Amino acid sequence: MSNLQSWINKNTYHHSEFWDLMKLVEAKKKKNLTISLCLPTLNEEKTIGKEIIIFRSELMERYPLIDEIAVIDSGSEDNTLEVAKNYGADTYLASDILPNLEPKRGKGENLWKAIYQLKGDIIVYVDADISNIHPRFVYGLVAPLIHREEVKYVKAFYDRPLAFSGNVRASGGGRVTEILVRPLFSLFFPDLTAMIQPLSGEYAVRREVLEQIAFPIGYGVETSHLIDVYHKYGLEAFAQTDLDKRVHENKPTQALGKMAFGILQTFIKRARALGVIEKAEHETILRQFQARQDQYEQNLIEIVEEERPPMIEIEEYRKKFKK
């Protein structure tokens, strides 16, 4: 078994492994940890109320797993903040946090400012646009951090085949992941291809890590986190949890193009700084994912882009056309 496969087997969880919240709360207490939940928002009045109600009821009142719920908003024009406040979340405008710094607008800005504003030893970030919200979106991510000290960064993935015939099925991420990020990682950071959905917006991270890494304020924040945490702490710092299905609005291709462009900028900046650009010449294996029942495995595809020279360099051609 390759190292990467054994990493996948050891560090890939399913949220159902952590259903016993009482046990999780006890373990958290024993380790004397505090956990903050950050919901970055921009015009999310339709879904934010439900998220807060469910997290407060299930993970604060019934099982005291999280210590604070904070909404950090980029300047919503709808009732997002009013609804959030009504259901008892702490609400902040990103621009009011660290007001002496020049304000920037983007999700990454909110995530970054949460490190300053929130108190927890662990911060768990959950997008506010999830319509099938469930407590697993939080406990599934913080549990590996509570149970295993060496784990520093836990990322969500969503994989729930409803009906599938046959033994092996394709798995992995969305369009931008499979078309852009996975090929890039396969070329430059093959270890990071072990993350099934590198762009998922839900993750839980230890403060000691968050305070050490830079935050692109736009689309590149997830990609840069993976590269920076990997560079500083190695692959062993990561874990990933399957949170089943996530229901949200699908983005049109044009919006994905914008996202891909932002990610590419962040990626190139890091690849250059780390001096890995030359690596691309030696890597010829694309690493995709497949699942065999509940086991995830990498599917390695050798793609060698061979080339033919200009036809004019071929003698037979020159003879035939008298060139």
Next chain:
Amino acid sequence: MKDITSLEKKLSGLEEQLKKYREVLLANLVMIGEIPAPTSDENRRVKFILNRFDEAGLTDSSIDGSGNGIGVLSGKDNSEAILINAHADTIFSAKIDHTMQVSSNSITGPGVADNSLGLAALVTLPYILEDMEVELNRDLVLLAGVKSLGRGNLEGIHFFLDNNPFTIKGAICIEGMQLGRLSYSSIGMLRGEITCRVPESYDWSRFGDASAILTLNEVINKINDIHLPKRPRTSIVMGSIVGGTSFNTIARDATLGFEVRSESQEVVERAGETINDIVLEVSSKTGDQVELDIFAKRTPGGIPYSHPLTKCARSVMETLDIEPRLAPSTSELSALIDKNIPALTLGLTMGERTSKTNETIQIEPIYKGLAQLIGTILAVDGGYCE
């Protein structure tokens, strides 16, 4: 009947106290409401409810032979029990989007009032009573009944009532809305469908003069002509119609869903016979197949207005400033009446657009509705209603 004044004193301030359970109640409401539960397919929803009963430490919770979810909060003296019932099924198919939307003062989604809120109250009740350190004398049996609506015809609660081991002294059915509803009697009812079909062997060259919809229209006109008495009060509700496939094809079939309701069993039966005659007549005249399927019946009954249970509920409502709206019911209440169990149906909040996918309930009145429910339970438990 015991003097209820001492209980009324206890109720003051209860509404305010219940506000602290907002998140727990609403989270239960959202999670229950987002699990589809069309009649006869309530399994997933009932499992969730059972899970909540287990988490609340109700050791005797179980799913019975019919699929009902049952939780038991033991009382000090468990020789007698109070039944709280909320039906678990909805009229909505599993295919429609069951997402609940929460705003500052309301919640919207299919079945949110009928009956996700009733179920949420049912599963939150043990949590609230424990937290408020209320210990009951009698067992509190919490029933999430399946196969209640439409063709389900109260199958779940009938099964429970026929097979349960408890001595039930009183029962309260809870429905999401409207707050103030007080049902203590059942009216006579007969529910069915009339289906018209153009026979397969129909001569299609007879252009344009055959249609199951036209035949059904004939049936509808005749039902509309049935003479109904003003007293006892009687009505025929023609509630739904389905038929045909497109603009330009002759409709091969058409179905009418209807309900006859009356204070008198005799009138219900007579109307049923008349409808049967209409069906036979139209069928023989047109040559189309016309079939009548009656799948649910209720007989009138219930406790009187002056029954101590009704009196208790009214004084609890008055103490909480709720104006009682008396209305007969054809739902689970009638199954309880059939078994001679004194029973009531109460509503928990105000809402609108009932039976639509954007059914909406108001959050603020829920505390009053819950206070009313707990007050009535305490009244029954304290022996004020006997």
